[in-house]
Amino acid sequence: MSAFRFELLGQVKTEHGILRRGRYHTPHGTFETPCFAPVGTYASLKGLTPEQVKATGAELILANSYHLHVRPGAERIERLGGLHRFMGWDGPILTDSGGYQVFSLGGKVKIDDAGVTFQSVIDGSTHRCTPESVLTFQKQLGPDIAMVLDHCPAGDAPPDYQRAAHERTLHWARMARDLHDGWGGSSRGQAVFAICQGGVDADLRRASATALAEMDFDGYAIGGLSVGETKQQMAVALDACVDALPEGKIRYMMGVGMPEDLLAATAQGVDMFDCVVPTRHGRNHSAFGAGGTTLKMRNAQYADDPGPLVEGCGCYTCSKYSRAYLRHLAVADEMLAGILLSIHNIHFLQDLMRSIRARAEGAA
Amino acid sequence: MSAFRFELLGQVKTEHGILRRGRYHTPHGTFETPCFAPVGTYASLKGLTPEQVKATGAELILANSYHLHVRPGAERIERLGGLHRFMGWDGPILTDSGGYQVFSLGGKVKIDDAGVTFQSVIDGSTHRCTPESVLTFQKQLGPDIAMVLDHCPAGDAPPDYQRAAHERTLHWARMARDLHDGWGGSSRGQAVFAICQGGVDADLRRASATALAEMDFDGYAIGGLSVGETKQQMAVALDACVDALPEGKIRYMMGVGMPEDLLAATAQGVDMFDCVVPTRHGRNHSAFGAGGTTLKMRNAQYADDPGPLVEGCGCYTCSKYSRAYLRHLAVADEMLAGILLSIHNIHFLQDLMRSIRARAEGAA
Numbered sequence: 154m155s156a157f158r159f160e161l162l163g164q165v166k167t168e169h170g171i172l173r174r175g176r177y178h179t180p181h182g183t184f185e186t187p188c189f190a191p192v193g194t195y196a197s198l199k200g201l202t203p204e205q206v207k208a209t210g211a212e213l214i215l216a217n218s219y220h221l222h223v224r225p226g227a228e229r230i231e232r233l234g235g236l237h238r239f240m241g242w243d244g245p246i247l248t249d250s251g252g253y254q255v256f257s258l259g260g261k262v263k264i265d266d267a268g269v270t271f272q273s274v275i276d277g278s279t280h281r282c283t284p285e286s287v288l289t290f291q292k293q294l295g296p297d298i299a300m301v302l303d304h305c306p307a308g309d310a311p312p313d314y315q316r317a318a319h320e321r322t323l324h325w326a327r328m329a330r331d332l333h334d335g336w337g338g339s340s341r342g343q344a345v346f347a348i349c350q351g352g353v354d355a356d357l358r359r360a361s362a363t364a365l366a367e368m369d370f371d372g373y374a375i376g377g378l379s380v381g382e383t384k385q386q387m388a389v390a391l392d393a394c395v396d397a398l399p400e401g402k403i404r405y406m407m408g409v410g411m412p413e414d415l416l417a418a419t420a421q422g423v424d425m426f427d428c429v430v431p432t433r434h435g436r437n438h439s440a441f442g443a444g445g446t447t448l449k450m451r452n453a454q455y456a457d458d459p460g461p462l463v464e465g466c467g468c469y470t471c472s473k474y475s476r477a478y479l480r481h482l483a484v485a486d487e488m489l490a491g492i493l494l495s496i497h498n499i500h501f502l503q504d505l506m507r508s509i510r511a512r513a514e515g516a517a
Numbered sequence: 518m519s520a521f522r523f524e525l526l527g528q529v530k531t532e533h534g535i536l537r538r539g540r541y542h543t544p545h546g547t548f549e550t551p552c553f554a555p556v557g558t559y560a561s562l563k564g565l566t567p568e569q570v571k572a573t574g575a576e577l578i579l580a581n582s583y584h585l586h587v588r589p590g591a592e593r594i595e596r597l598g599g600l601h602r603f604m605g606w607d608g609p610i611l612t613d614s615g616g617y618q619v620f621s622l623g624g625k626v627k628i629d630d631a632g633v634t635f636q637s638v639i640d641g642s643t644h645r646c647t648p649e650s651v652l653t654f655q656k657q658l659g660p661d662i663a664m665v666l667d668h669c670p671a672g673d674a675p676p677d678y679q680r681a682a683h684e685r686t687l688h689w690a691r692m693a694r695d696l697h698d699g700w701g702g703s704s705r706g707q708a709v710f711a712i713c714q715g716g717v718d719a720d721l722r723r724a725s726a727t728a729l730a731e732m733d734f735d736g737y738a739i740g741g742l743s744v745g746e747t748k749q750q751m752a753v754a755l756d757a758c759v760d761a762l763p764e765g766k767i768r769y770m771m772g773v774g775m776p777e778d779l780l781a782a783t784a785q786g787v788d789m790f791d792c793v794v795p796t797r798h799g800r801n802h803s804a805f806g807a808g809g810t811t812l813k814m815r816n817a818q819y820a821d822d823p824g825p826l827v828e829g830c831g832c833y834t835c836s837k838y839s840r841a842y843l844r845h846l847a848v849a850d851e852m853l854a855g856i857l858l859s860i861h862n863i864h865f866l867q868d869l870m871r872s873i874r875a876r877a878e879g880a881a
Contacts, residue, residue: 195845195846196842197849197851197852197853199852200852200853200856201853202833202853202856224848225841225849233839233841234823239841456593459597475597478560478597481588481603482561485559487561488561488852488855488856489565489566491852492852
């Protein structure tokens with residue numbers, strides 16, 4: 154039997170859909186859902202040790218297989234014992250295929266039906282990703298969950314382009330499914346998730362999710378949202394995906410990490426999320442505050458403030474340091490500022506997900 | 518009775534003097550000597566939490582009172598409960614007076630017998646340090662050990678200038694001693710150490726140490742060495758200081774942190790050291806290696822190396838990560854590279870000091 158399994162533990166009807174409480178099993182342990190996964194693109198969450206990440210309550214982390222393929226190389230990481238051992242994280246890991254990065258980096262990207270050719274942002278060298286190559290990199294890296302290659306067009310791409318991208322995404326997903334099967338499916342120790350595309354067109358989204366569901370993947374991601382569309386457009390597109398996805402499989406919304414978006418999407422039935430926002434905001438000296446506020450820690454108003462970032466927050470940063478100290482570190486551009494604020498921001502989202510899970514259990 | 522006390526626990530004759538084993542008592546606990554103290558200029562060891570610093574074995578840390586006076590302000594830190602609480606370090610802290618920084622930063626520095634006037638490196642504003650003002654800042658900050666203001670001339674300053682700086686340093690030390698006495702001496706919860714100057718002139722060094730010893734400070738620093746002179750010149754100057762200093766007081770060599778210098782100076786009777794070198798080298802991707810070597814972690818030779826930085830090293834970094842991972846982090850310019858290498862480098866110097874202490878006990 155595969156070590157991968159999504160347990161649906163509870164469902165609660167909301168104004169906009171069904172909030173789900175679940176648990177996902179992997180060979181490196183379980184994670185409770187709805188969950189938020191912080192991102193360590195290059196096999197390192199910027200400035201944080203795995204122990205510091207774990208202390209925030211995060212159970213699943215992300216890395217990016219394309220970035221790691223370019224540097225230091227997927228084969229190299231395989232020779233060194235795989236990604237878990239390489240980066241010292243013994244819990245579940247998901248790697249993105251890099252499709253989003255390839256398309257969003259702009260510049261010289263040539264897409265054909267068999268894959269995408271592009272220039273490295275690091276050294277300008279030419280690379281090619283195909284549905285096979287990205288799965289091969291991820292097989293070498295050895296995360297618990299691998300993502301298929303998708304074609305994620307810009308949010309403002311014209312309808313014809315969106316449709317072509319959607320069809321190409323399905324074509325590539327089929328190739329990935331066949332490859333995954335050929336390797337023995339998830340019983341080889343790695344699950345593969347497909348990615349639903351279709352922009353803000355509900356019909357395309359429904360068609361994408363329906364077709365992918367028929368291919369019977371281990372899980373389903375919803376890509377190409379939170380890229381500039383309105384909240385209303387996002388909700389409609391998300392609803393169309395969720396409607397067509399099987400109840401028994403996990404649903405993953407990619408690249409979403411702002412608290413209001415996590416609240417909205419979980420209420421529509423999404424089970425997992427990832428985003429660089431808590432660490433990027435931390436390095437930019439921003440902290441999630443109470444009641445949807447953001448604290449800009451370089452502001453003079455915190456210079457003499459002896460209180461924690463968020464009253465009652467149990468994170469390492471709030472347990473130990475004053476706003477005045479964090480403001481000092483930010484103004485002095487000390488590395489520790491970004492680290493302590495990243496810890497708080499990740500912990501803050503973990504607290505949010507805990508409260509959402511409690512609500513899904515009918516406890517709140 | 519004062520909470521400050523230097524216990525001389527053992528002495529071993531060496532080729533170049535007497536190696537001492539001791540223990541220094543402060544209101545925030547003791548530290549074993551010979552010891553090496555890492556530096557957190559702005560009340561933060563770059564990228565490390567106090568827990569990470571403590572785990573290296575470091576018992577004493579440094580901060581810089583001049584830098585903290587400029588930003589965020591010594592009065593502000595006093596209002597916030599003092600430096601220990603501000604930065605979350607509950608062990609012994611020493612603050613430097615900033616004299617070295619003022620003189621070494623170059624630019625517009627005007628010295629007179631009552632103090633020094635200079636421009637801030639941060640915003641160009643004009644500041645003045647006097648023997649009274651630097652002790653006042655340190656009284657506000659509240660470290661366990663405060664340093665007097667000294668005049669530290671460049672290593673290549675002419676003899677007349679060295680002599681004038683030496684005499685001014687004594688004059689300022691006397692003013693500091695009187696102020697410290699007026700405040701109640703070390704029983705107020707803070708020790709004050711004087712700083713011996715005199716360049717590489719053994720007579721000046723002896724005169725400086727003798728005069729300071731007569732003023733009966735809580736401890737004695739040796740400044741103005743490791744600034745470009747030869748190892749032989751350093752040894753002669755150091756010997757002249759040590760000879761004239763009282764056996765019962767702690768001896769502190771400032772700004773020295775390279776392993777060979779620590780070995781040489783402890784064999785001449787020095788009890789404590791500080792330096793930015795382990796953290797600065799760490800951020801520059803250099804690691805202390807076995808047998809006096811330095812590992813440049815961006816080098817391609819480590820790309821596939823599954824071993825630790827130093828075989829048998831018990832530090833967090835060596836216990837958990839391969840050279841290959843550290844090389845990857847360094848090449849990718851990940852924040853974690855500097856952090857993990859700083860942890861190793863500080864731990865490495867703590868191990869070195871432990872082995873020196875064992876030798877001073879006749880155990881090695």
